Amino acid sequence: MRYSLFNVIVNGLTKNRYAERAWRDPEPKPEYDVVVVGGGGHGLATAYYLAKNHGLHNVAVVEKGWIGSGNAGRNTTIFRSNYLLPGNEPFYEWSVKLWEGLEQELNYNVMASQRGIVNLIHSDAQRDAYARRGNAMRLAGADSELLDVAQVRALAPFLDFDNARFPIKGGLLQARAGTARHDAVVWGYARGADLFGVDILQNCEVMGFLRGADGAVKGIETARGTIKAKKVALAVAGSSSRLAQRLGLRLPIESLVLQAFVSEGIKPLVPGVVTFGAGHFYISQSDKGGLVFGGDLDGYNSYAQRGNLPVIEDVLEGGMAVMPLIGRLRLLRQWAGLCDMSMDGSPIIDIGPLPGLYLNAGWSYGGFKATPASGWCFAHTIACDAPHPLTAAMRLDRFRTGHVIDEKGVGAQPNLH
Amino acid sequence: MLIACPYCGARDAHEFAYRGDASPVRPDPAASDAAERFHDYVYLRDNPAGAHSEFWYHAAGCRRWIEVERDTVTHAIRSTRFADERRRA
Numbered sequence: 001m002r003y004s005l006f007n008v009i010v011n012g013l014t015k016n017r018y019a020e021r022a023w024r025d026p027e028p029k030p031e032y033d034v035v036v037v038g039g040g041g042h043g044l045a046t047a048y049y050l051a052k053n054h055g056l057h058n059v060a061v062v063e064k065g066w067i068g069s070g071n072a073g074r075n076t077t078i079f080r081s082n083y084l085l086p087g088n089e090p091f092y093e094w095s096v097k098l099w100e101g102l103e104q105e106l107n108y109n110v111m112a113s114q115r116g117i118v119n120l121i122h123s124d125a126q127r128d129a130y131a132r133r134g135n136a137m138r139l140a141g142a143d144s145e146l147l148d149v150a151q152v153r154a155l156a157p158f159l160d161f162d163n164a165r166f167p168i169k170g171g172l173l174q175a176r177a178g179t180a181r182h183d184a185v186v187w188g189y190a191r192g193a194d195l196f197g198v199d200i201l202q203n204c205e206v207m208g209f210l211r212g213a214d215g216a217v218k219g220i221e222t223a224r225g226t227i228k229a230k231k232v233a234l235a236v237a238g239s240s241s242r243l244a245q246r247l248g249l250r251l252p253i254e255s256l257v258l259q260a261f262v263s264e265g266i267k268p269l270v271p272g273v274v275t276f277g278a279g280h281f282y283i284s285q286s287d288k289g290g291l292v293f294g295g296d297l298d299g300y301n302s303y304a305q306r307g308n309l310p311v312i313e314d315v316l317e318g319g320m321a322v323m324p325l326i327g328r329l330r331l332l333r334q335w336a337g338l339c340d341m342s343m344d345g346s347p348i349i350d351i352g353p354l355p356g357l358y359l360n361a362g363w364s365y366g367g368f369k370a371t372p373a374s375g376w377c378f379a380h381t382i383a384c385d386a387p388h389p390l391t392a393a394m395r396l397d398r399f400r401t402g403h404v405i406d407e408k409g410v411g412a413q414p415n416l417h
Numbered sequence: 418m419l420i421a422c423p424y425c426g427a428r429d430a431h432e433f434a435y436r437g438d439a440s441p442v443r444p445d446p447a448a449s450d451a452a453e454r455f456h457d458y459v460y461l462r463d464n465p466a467g468a469h470s471e472f473w474y475h476a477a478g479c480r481r482w483i484e485v486e487r488d489t490v491t492h493a494i495r496s497t498r499f500a501d502e503r504r505r506a
Contacts, residue, residue, distance in 0.1 A: 241462070241463070241464035241465075241466075242464075242466055245463070250457075250462065250463060250464075251462070251464070252460040252461055252462065253462065254438070254462050254464050255466075255489070300430075301438070301464065301469055301471065302489050303466040304490055304492055308430070310429065310430060343460045399456060399459075399460040400453075400456050412459050412460055415435050
């Protein structure tokens with residue numbers, strides 16, 4: 001069933017009594033061509049593009065909880081492509097292009113809103129760095145604009161421009177960046193994949209793997225029985241190490257938590273996304289009016305999906321430094337998501353490292369914006385048994401060969417990314 | 418989170434700088450398979466959900482390196498000791 005204005009009006013007037021399920025709830029089949037482990041945005045997008053772009057319809061997505069219960073429901077909903085390095089930038093730009101057409105593509109309102117992102121400049125060195133970044137973005141076909149202080153003031157007059165320590169001297173604007181409703185993204189991809197015949201198996205935790213004599217991965221053992229598969233694809237950011245351990249693998253990944261915060265709802269104030277790189281704070285406003293913001297990682301290995309108070313204090317100090325008026329607001333809620341911090345801060349999309357296995361991991365704190373392109377490129381990797389050109393640099397062996405994509409230049413220190 | 422520094426006593430985690438997993442052991446650079454071992458040492462991690470041995474530097478205190486055994490799910494700390502005690506043991 002396609003959603004339309006007519007459909008919305010009819011279902012509204014009949015209080016959804018005749019509305020159809022957005023996706024089926026099938027029983028697992030004994031065997032699939034591809035099993036995607038992880039029903040988050042990346043897993044569902046992968047299944048969707050496997051069916052749409054590569055004609056693979058005998059596909060299942062298995063999720064231990066319910067759709068959207070993991071990191072997909074624990075992020076700050078920003079998409080952007082303001083990266084620097086050639087291994088990263090074209091990939092994220094392709095993701096922004098997919099975001100731009102996602103609602104039409106999925107026939108689903110994901111509330112994608114290109115409200116722009118401004119990275120604030122506080123020093124001459126930072127201006128040089130952002131000018132270089134803006135040029136790198138343009139070389140990859142993205143948009144960027146270097147703003148002077150008057151232009152930033154026109155855009156975001158509520159910032160503290162004359163802060164003694166971090167005076168605002170300009171900004172780098174990507175106007176095509178924006179935000180999207182995180183739940184709607186997973187629901188839209190789930191519905192889209194389901195319409196192509198993909199089985200979405202919720203409450204289906206993976207307990208182990210079926211292995212061939214040569215070590216090849218031949219399927220999964222789940223809470224809902226054994227499922228054989230020609231190909232098993234892991235897209236389980238936050239649980240990558242735990243599942244890899246069941247395959248006897250160690251990954252270049254540590255798990256850390258990143259906290260995010262929402263204030264009480266207020267009238268429209270923040271027009272787009274504003275980032276304060278010098279103190280590490282970023283903020284946007286949701287369509288319900290709450291200010292959504294976050295800062296640094298908690299900084300040490302953690303699987304607890306809750307944060308600690310010192311980091312809350314640190315983030316709010318950063319916020320007060322750049323935007324003192326948030327001191328007048330009440331903090332409504334706070335949450336912490338598991339970050340799959342890779343050793344160079346960049347993701348891993350690859351074939352292997354075992355036969356029959358495909359890996360999508362290590363998104364650090366930036367997985368949400370990558371959702372469409374990650375699914376697109378991972379589906380290509382699985383279907384063609386070859387890396388997609390946009391993710392050719394994101395292979396697992398880059399740590400062995402020295403071709404790391406170290407966007408922040410902090411090396412093998414995932415707690416600092 | 419409070420960390421019991423063996424010298425200063427229980428202090429807020431904010432006083433410490435996290436210095437990562439304490440389990441990898443620096444390989445011998447003269448070994449024939451040193452390149453592979455250094456790859457494992459620098460990049461690969463067990464990343465357990467549970468007991469984890471890790472280094473914390475008491476930057477705002479006695480400035481000693483502490484080895485802490487902490488549960489990564491509950492943040493409960495089982496034991497702390499000076500990092501160099503491991504070398505002596």
